Amino acid sequence: MVDKVLVPVDFSEVSSAVVKSAKFIGKAFKPKFYLLHVISPLVYISVPETIVLDVIDTSVIEEIEEAKKENAKKLLNRLKEELKEFPVETIIEIGSPADVITEKEEVLDVDLTILGGHQKGLVERILLGSTSEAVVKHSKKPVLVVKGHPIEKLSEVAIAYDFSEMGDALLSYAKEFLKPFGSKVTLIHVEEKIELPILEKLGIDIIPQIRKKKGEKLNRIKEEFEREGLPCEVIYLESGEPSEAIVKTLRQGSFDMVMVANKGLSGLKRILIGSVSLEILRKSPIPVFVYKKED
Numbered sequence: 001m002v003d004k005v006l007v008p009v010d011f012s013e014v015s016s017a018v019v020k021s022a023k024f025i026g027k028a029f030k031p032k033f034y035l036l037h038v039i040s041p042l043v044y045i046s047v048p049e050t051i052v053l054d055v056i057d058t059s060v061i062e063e064i065e066e067a068k069k070e071n072a073k074k075l076l077n078r079l080k081e082e083l084k085e086f087p088v089e090t091i092i093e094i095g096s097p098a099d100v101i102t103e104k105e106e107v108l109d110v111d112l113t114i115l116g117g118h119q120k121g122l123v124e125r126i127l128l129g130s131t132s133e134a135v136v137k138h139s140k141k142p143v144l145v146v147k148g149h150p151i152e153k154l155s156e157v158a159i160a161y162d163f164s165e166m167g168d169a170l171l172s173y174a175k176e177f178l179k180p181f182g183s184k185v186t187l188i189h190v191e192e193k194i195e196l197p198i199l200e201k202l203g204i205d206i207i208p209q210i211r212k213k214k215g216e217k218l219n220r221i222k223e224e225f226e227r228e229g230l231p232c233e234v235i236y237l238e239s240g241e242p243s244e245a246i247v248k249t250l251r252q253g254s255f256d257m258v259m260v261a262n263k264g265l266s267g268l269k270r271i272l273i274g275s276v277s278l279e280i281l282r283k284s285p286i287p288v289f290v291y292k293k294e295d
Helices: 015-029 058-082 097-108 122-128 131-138 165-181 197-201 207-227 242-252 267-273 276-283
Strands: 004-008 032-039 088-094 112-116 143-146 156-160 184-190 232-237 257-261 288-291
Touching: 004 015, 004 097, 015 032, 015 058, 015 112, 015 143, 015 165, 032 058, 032 097, 058 088, 088 097, 097 112, 097 131, 112 131, 131 143, 131 276, 156 165, 156 242, 156 276, 165 207, 165 257, 165 288, 184 207, 184 242, 207 232, 232 242, 242 276, 257 276, 276 288
Parallel strands: 004 032, 004 112, 032 088, 112 143, 156 184, 156 257, 184 232, 257 288
Antiparallel strands: 143 288
């Protein structure tokens, strides 16, 4: 199920937590790891061709990049020691981190990417963006975003579920992924407001029927998880903005990770209506596993 794992690291304070989390996941699946470091290219300043610029020779730029590569090799080898019980390949590339990561996911045909999520302020996030968020947006593979502390157990895992086709695919994946850890699963569903003006004018209230049908399906899902040896409970929230309600529930619990499905909305839809999974990624206090699947 998880045979090849890409582990991008930037040598910041979160990199150690990412590698330790990868090691924990690796003990369950025994995969091959690809430790990746991406060096951002030096910024080139465009000048008119009529101006002769001898201040920075291209050889100097090459020397700087080579020095960065040599330093990265040493740091990668230190992190590689943490994963010495697994097959590990180290990779160093120059480019935009998010672009290189998503490209390597495809080229290496990995089953999972594990990377770090930095806690940035609003202004910094607007100005610089987030590599983890960019990867989640454009990746076609499942992505686990580690936040702050390494994952050392998966005793309790929350799953955000919305009754969509992607939500059902996430549940099937989660049953297999969580089985080696014997996790207790908590399904969280937030009821979004349904506006049916015609029925309201006729005095017909179908909300109770919808809730009943949802409750029946959630009970069936609960039983399916328990048949796989995964204890399961359901939290049904009848009101609230989905991402806010889910994050609030996460803060109130003792979960080790939350799993969400990302539908991969088009650019315009993402701008207009946003994405619940991305909002959870931004605000969650715990690691976020974003399930993606190729079309």
